[in-house]
């Protein structure tokens with residue numbers, strides 16, 4: 001899961017990032033409306049936390065432009081304004097939810113979970129994602145199969161999560177680079193290959209029937225061997 005935070009108050013932005021990181025989400029931060037919009041336009045984010053009062057262009061304009069461009073990323077708007085007309089304006093512009101500052105961290109996390117679920121994420125209440133005989137635990141970064149479990153690094157976690165969410169579908173190296181390493185990253189195809197090999201080793205260690213299949217020139221997908 002990759003989230004985008006657009007917030008010009010640096011301390012609040014950092015607090016939000018840490019809060020989301022602790023819950024197992026990867027979060028990128030932009031401090032103004034223009035770069036926030038640029039990043040969000042890539043469509044790679046699963047959710048956007050967007051402040052209203054921003055330098056450059058404001059949050060209302062950001063979400064409006066996003067929706068006009070057909071980007072459907074769920075948007076959670078944050079603002080100091082508690083005026084009802086502002087809330088309505090935000091929702092009219094295409095925001096999905098509105099949270100008034102100051103807010104409780106737990107409240108924000110609950111909104112994030114709700115929006116991610118609504119947008120088709122398969123996360124259950126327990127924050128566990130399952131595919132085949134595998135269970136992936138977001139809060140502890142553990143991957144398990146029956147009685148065995150392994151801890152994953154951040155990248156391994158993001159990569160297997162992406163594969164599990166796509167099930168039998170092919171995920172290209174390019175999608176992996178953008179979703180896992182980020183849009184501006186200098187990472188290359190061989191970075192993906194290295195992490196895929198780490199994950200394969202861990203799947204073997206878990207005695208899982210799930211394999212990461214390589215489709216030459218295309219990418220990777222998960223398959224599950226059926227026992228004879």
Ligand code: CA
Nearest residue numbers: 008051053054
């Ligand atoms: Ca602000």
